[in-house]
Amino acid sequence: MIAGLTPGESLWNPAKESDVMSEPVPSDSAGVLPVTPPVTEPQTPELPDRIFLVSxxxxxxxYPTMLTSLICSIVMLVRGEAPVNQAQFRDSAAQPAVMLASVDIGKAGTDGSAPAAAAAAAPAAGGSVVQHWCARIFLAVLALNLVVLSFEFPRTTSLTWFFALSTAAIGVWFLFTTYEGLAPAVVRSLLAVKPLANAAFYMIFTAILLLLFVAVLVSRRVDYWEVRGNELLHHHGLLSNLERFSAPNLRIDKEITDLFEYLLLRSGRLIIHCSNERRAIVLENVLNIDHKERQITRLLGALQVRVRPEKE
Incomplete structure (x- = not known):
């Protein structure tokens, strides 16, 4: 007899069995429990430890002139003979033609060497068309590049120049439509100027600019600025001279002094104000200035967040 049971009581209890069977069992319609996806936080870009500023x-x-010169040199090499040699060939071919024509007057034109010489000179004259256009394009790009280097074009000045040039273009268009023969005359006078340069000229010009660019890159390796979390460093000189400035309370100003320089290399002027310096540090022609300014702002913002709890 089992302890705890009265006589006549059974181990089986139908009430308890019904309670157990009536309890709901958690299940999914597909037989698989739902899995919640892990929550991922948005990744923020890594804050750089240091930022290099180069003027x-x-x-x-x-560089647009250098690229144009390089392309022109390749075109001249592909075209074959240099235009100077073609001009010499035309002169040498035209000279005997005149002499033969003067000598063979009494023969009633039986000698056909003069037309043959003129026909041989015609392909040489037509072959220099590409060389003329290469020289024109090169001179146009060089002139525009020199204008960008010579003058400053701020945003307001550039807008003024845009409206002035638009007005001048409309005036020239009305002038050409009023006088129908003026436009062809101007085009003929412009095409009458036929500059020539051979492949060697373009290659030498490209090499000179390339050497200057390499020299600039080497010189910038010994003169640059470095922004860190707590200080501003100036590296200069062959022996790596170093100047230190305090970074807290550092303030920066960004200026786009020339619209065309900004379009060419995204460059501008960066002005750095240090708390312990009377003079502002001005860096001209900082490349990719928008990205540099955002990096410095994030770096200085993180520095302020770290410093404020310590002050409280």
């Missing part, structure tokens, strides 16, 4: 000279904006 470049204006010669770096000559």
């Amino acid at each position: 470049y000279p204006k010669i770096v904006f000559m």
